[in-house]
Amino acid sequence: MKSIEIGILGCGIVGTGVAKILIEKQDLLASRIGARLHLKHVADLDTTTDRGIDFDDGVLIPDAEAVLNDPEIDIIVETIGGKGIAKEFVLKALKSGKHVVTANKALLASFGNELVGAARESQVDLAFEASTGGCMPVIKALRESLVANRIERMVGILNGTCNFILTKMSKEGCSFDKALKEAQELGFAEADPFLDVEGHDSAHKLAILGALAYGMEINLEDIHVEGISKITPMDIEFAKEFGYTIKLLAISKNNTGTVEARVHPAMIPSSSPLSHVEGSMNAVTIDGDATGQTMLYGHGAGMMPTASAVVGDIADIARNIISGTRQRMPILGCPESNVRTIPILPVKEISTPYYFRFEAADEPGVLSRISGILGDCGISIKIVHQKGRRSNGSVPVVMITHHAREESAQKALKQIAALDAIMDEPVVIRIENNDN
Numbered sequence: 001m002k003s004i005e006i007g008i009l010g011c012g013i014v015g016t017g018v019a020k021i022l023i024e025k026q027d028l029l030a031s032r033i034g035a036r037l038h039l040k041h042v043a044d045l046d047t048t049t050d051r052g053i054d055f056d057d058g059v060l061i062p063d064a065e066a067v068l069n070d071p072e073i074d075i076i077v078e079t080i081g082g083k084g085i086a087k088e089f090v091l092k093a094l095k096s097g098k099h100v101v102t103a104n105k106a107l108l109a110s111f112g113n114e115l116v117g118a119a120r121e122s123q124v125d126l127a128f129e130a131s132t133g134g135c136m137p138v139i140k141a142l143r144e145s146l147v148a149n150r151i152e153r154m155v156g157i158l159n160g161t162c163n164f165i166l167t168k169m170s171k172e173g174c175s176f177d178k179a180l181k182e183a184q185e186l187g188f189a190e191a192d193p194f195l196d197v198e199g200h201d202s203a204h205k206l207a208i209l210g211a212l213a214y215g216m217e218i219n220l221e222d223i224h225v226e227g228i229s230k231i232t233p234m235d236i237e238f239a240k241e242f243g244y245t246i247k248l249l250a251i252s253k254n255n256t257g258t259v260e261a262r263v264h265p266a267m268i269p270s271s272s273p274l275s276h277v278e279g280s281m282n283a284v285t286i287d288g289d290a291t292g293q294t295m296l297y298g299h300g301a302g303m304m305p306t307a308s309a310v311v312g313d314i315a316d317i318a319r320n321i322i323s324g325t326r327q328r329m330p331i332l333g334c335p336e337s338n339v340r341t342i343p344i345l346p347v348k349e350i351s352t353p354y355y356f357r358f359e360a361a362d363e364p365g366v367l368s369r370i371s372g373i374l375g376d377c378g379i380s381i382k383i384v385h386q387k388g389r390r391s392n393g394s395v396p397v398v399m400i401t402h403h404a405r406e407e408s409a410q411k412a413l414k415q416i417a418a419l420d421a422i423m424d425e426p427v428v429i430r431i432e433n434n435d436n
């Protein structure tokens, strides 16, 4: 039986999971693939920590260059993370004719076009199922299973840390800081949790999915990003009263000539499937013109779910190697000449319903001044709610609007915030229904 030689760079959580699967499931994988996946080397500066794996002598080494320069190695697995040395190693591997599997969403979102170019040049495969949604096969779904569809819209819960925090705040009424600390202890937050809670990790993943769904270049720069650090238990409670759940969503829509791509907290109907995605779980709904809505759900992080996706990619490449093909699957879902540069619609041009909360002085005429400004800006109010005077004399005035343009909403909010009767920065959360 043919042996495919594999080298892993980085033996942290995901690298360890990949090594475990390759060692412990070698017979199962060999029987399914028809070739033996042989873990030749794992490179990590730390070769002493007990990872619960019985490596053969000489497998775990501190020298990544030795792995990259080993002519016998067919596939490099990059599980270092980040955009520094990982980029250097991936480029080196691709340029030297080795196939690469990576789970590194930050790297792909920032330098994906360059890496895809290097892979094409060397005619090798670059696979990244684990980069987005952990074990959910969303890359494969977009590139292969849904190929017959024009993708109209994708809405994803793509960051387990944020979903865990929001679920905990919603169920237990606990503070943002307490929930974040627990997410970090459970190990699915990024080394720098800013990337999670401020929405950048979700944006990395959306940039990758957008490219595959719409046949466009990876474009992280133009994705509008807002995080969840300003979400309060009060807004979560108001959302519930209106029949909504707050989630951090990665949203993209296929307009004519442009796409929408944005990450922000949003209220979604509590009856919608995505609102039932709880804890650190991930999910994405994909609307195709032939399929209607499809939903994928699964563990978006964690050692074994992520490793499962990495090994799935290794198996794909191994099958290509056995059958003598390279780049059977175009990396971004269509041949290079068909990958287009599609502009992302500036967020000020989107239209959506809104939730506003104003901390207003409880005195005559305030509501009419607020609604006057909204009316002047062309924003139609659907629901107004005022409840619970505070000790400082302010009351939360909560409004749900009909669809309005973002530019108009921002203009109105600026004017309302400047009123003497408004005592705090207005809160604005977009509402994402199935029909917008």
Ligand code: HSE
Residues within 6 Å of the ligand: 131, 133, 134, 158, 159, 160, 161, 162, 188, 189, 190, 196, 201, 300, 301, 302
């Ligand atoms: N920090 C990420 C998350 C890990 O919380 O979802 C998986 O990409």
